[in-house]
Amino acid sequence: MSNLAKLKFAALEISGKNYLPWVLDAEIHLDAKGLGETIKDGNKTTCQDKANAMIFLRRHLHEGLKNEYLTIKDPQILWSNLKERYDHQKTVILPNARYDWMHLRLQDFKSVSEYNSTMFQITSQLKLCGEKVTDMDMLEKTYSTFHANNIVLQTQYREKGFKKYSELISCLLVAEQNNELLMKNHESRPTGSTPLAEANIMSYNEKGNYRDHANSSGQGRGRGQWRGRGRGRGRRFGGRNGGRGGYFKKTHSHLQWNRKDHTGEKDKSENVTNICYRCGAKGHWSRVCRTPKHLVDLYLQSVKQKRKNTETNIVIEDGEGDFDSGDTTHLEVDDFFPTPEGN
Structure with missing residues (x-):
């Protein structure tokens, strides 16, 4: 394992599948060490350089190849033998x-x-x-x-x-x-639609106070138009019922609304379903309606016809009264003013 940790690149396999990249890596590293001439034909390098090049090449050979070329001590001869053996990979x-x-x-x-x-x-x-x-x-x-x-x-x-x-x-x-x-x-959203605007929700808590959720962190205490506590500028409702700015005190009417009406309104709002007045379908609004135009025209025509059939016109002909009592007495304006003779 210590030998494998010192490898600069992958060792040459016996099958020779990685021969071409191995040759390239070996040449680059030998040139970097100043030993590039040791693998060329007719080189006149020193024995020390040849020994260093041989050690480097054998370190990057498979164990089987080391045994096969165990007697070769010249790096140029080893290089030539490997080339004759694996050059057919090209x-x-x-x-x-x-x-x-x-x-x-x-x-x-x-x-x-x-x-x-x-x-x-x-x-x-x-x-x-x-x-x-x-x-x-x-x-x-x-x-x-x-x-x-x-x-x-x-x-x-x-x-x-x-x-x-x-x-x-x-x-x-x-x-x-x-x-x-x-x-x-x-x-991100359908074509033609716009993102929904954020709304500030006012909630009525158990203590009878209205609270703005958009600024629920409690910051701005004693400042602005609605003040949590403090006096003077923050009072919007004077007198005893004004409180200390921005808060409504709990009354009996608030308790009744909280107990009775709140639950009913909540259930009623949950059952409301969006209805498109353009095509009559449920589950979407008219601004994002994708119903074809000919279907929309048919729906609008049916709505007009339905309204026409449900309308009632009351026509009173001349000579007919509004009541069935049989009283035919008629009153005029002159009956309520005296005559010129004083009667």
């Missing part, structure tokens, strides 16, 4: 990398970051195998694999004339984040 990896590159499409990924990661993974394998992949190749691969619904968007990105693949990906990542934010704002 011929195995290259066809798979070409196949992945051929079938790589932007529309097959849920996010731009996933597509970008796969793109670099495939291009790295191609470059390790000797294939050259330029920025123009990566740009064309991205442009040509847009979804069919984004043809106009793909044309707009082409017209911007990106020279580097990284510039295109940065632009796509920003657009993706903006689209996600736009969808969140769209789904």
Whole structure:
């Protein structure tokens, strides 16, 4: 376990699956230690440098490979033997990398970051195998694999004339984040609706005092128009019944309301259901109604017809009285004033 903790990178496996990345890591670390010349043909490095390079290479080999190359003490010979044994991995990896590159499409990924990661993974394998992949190749691969619904968007990105693949990906990542934010704002509430305004609730507590829930923390004591305690400026209702500003004393009428009417009004309010006067349906308001217009017209027409049928018109014809008593006595204004003769 102590040997594994000192590894700078993964050890070379016997199967050779990680040979290509192992070669790259080994070359970089040997150059960093100043031992890069020890693995080249015809080098004239010192025995000490060769020994240090051999120790480093053997530390990053599988235990089975160490036993197979136990007698080799020159790092250049070990490097050449490993290359002859595992260099055919390029011929195995290259066809798979070409196949992945051929079938790589932007529309097959849920996010731009996933597509970008796969793109670099495939291009790295191609470059390790000797294939050259330029920025123009990566740009064309991205442009040509847009979804069919984004043809106009793909044309707009082409017209911007990106020279580097990284510039295109940065632009796509920003657009993706903006689209996600736009969808969140769209789904927060229905189109055309407005957020409900906050209301200040006044409650009547058991002690007979009204309390503002919007400022229930008790701050502002002795200030403003409604004062909890104190005298002078805070009194709104003078005299004995005025109290000490802002509070109503409990009376018998308050007790009656609290005992009888409060429970009934609460139950009644809980049974109220919102009815849309536009379509007649329950459960929503008219400003968020989504009923088609032809159904709304039919409903309004039926309401008008119903009102017309329920109305009662009372018509009194000439010669008919308002009562059935049979009394036909008629009174006029002249009957209440004296005549000029004084009668």
